[in-house]
Amino acid sequence: MNQPTATADPTTVVARLVAALHDVPDPDWLAQARTRIVADPAALPTLFAAVGRRCGRADLAGAPGWSADVAARAVLLADLATVTDAQTLAVAVTDCYQYGDAAERRAVLTALPLLPIGDRAVPLLHDAIRTNDTRLLAAALGDYARHLDQPAWRQAVLKCVFTGVPLAAVHDLDARADAELLIMLTGLHDERVAAGRALPDDALALLRRLESAAADTTTRQEG
Numbered sequence: 001m002n003q004p005t006a007t008a009d010p011t012t013v014v015a016r017l018v019a020a021l022h023d024v025p026d027p028d029w030l031a032q033a034r035t036r037i038v039a040d041p042a043a044l045p046t047l048f049a050a051v052g053r054r055c056g057r058a059d060l061a062g063a064p065g066w067s068a069d070v071a072a073r074a075v076l077l078a079d080l081a082t083v084t085d086a087q088t089l090a091v092a093v094t095d096c097y098q099y100g101d102a103a104e105r106r107a108v109l110t111a112l113p114l115l116p117i118g119d120r121a122v123p124l125l126h127d128a129i130r131t132n133d134t135r136l137l138a139a140a141l142g143d144y145a146r147h148l149d150q151p152a153w154r155q156a157v158l159k160c161v162f163t164g165v166p167l168a169a170v171h172d173l174d175a176r177a178d179a180e181l182l183i184m185l186t187g188l189h190d191e192r193v194a195a196g197r198a199l200p201d202d203a204l205a206l207l208r209r210l211e212s213a214a215a216d217t218t219t220r221q222e223g
Helices: 010-023 027-039 041-055 068-081 086-099 102-114 122-130 134-140 143-147 150-163 179-194 201-222
Strands: none
Touching: 010 027, 010 068, 010 102, 027 041, 027 068, 041 068, 041 086, 041 102, 068 086, 068 102, 086 102, 086 122, 102 122, 102 134, 102 143, 122 134, 122 143, 122 150, 134 150, 150 179, 179 201
16 A cells, blocks of 8 residues: 655646656546646546546556556646636535545545645545545545644554554654654553554554654653
């Protein structure tokens, strides 16, 4: 479950996706869809839903972590952003998510870091985190998750541990992990040990890093 990296300049990422999409099954359709989106933003729902059939779902060699359908949908949303204001764009993105299937929802979540919508799509992250779809959970914790407040972010990280989503999917994990997350992970670890079970390796490694950082902080304060 590799996650696309979208922390670079959005324009650069979109250009890389466009180049990688040259080899999709129907590149002419995608080119026409991009032109149509700019001329007629209301066409987005129809075009967004058709991407999987027209572009396929294969992984893109030129854009590691991206599949053709996710990348093509991200490009369409980025095109829409060039002709709409932030609020209109946020409404369109929300509609694509709310009325889309799981693949469309994942594409929306993955595309969010590329779109100039500020924190307007945070409710979509909350919805994805509440679901039992691990692919949506992983997509919700990419770069755009910087807009989640700390309590919601911690709960999402814990849900990753519970559901088996690799913590590598969590953007800025070590930078945001704090003393409260350490307490939560410690409690979960103790519960698992008492039940004869173990934390996933990546969660245990995070716990050890947090413990080490806490010990270093205590040593400096005492010194």
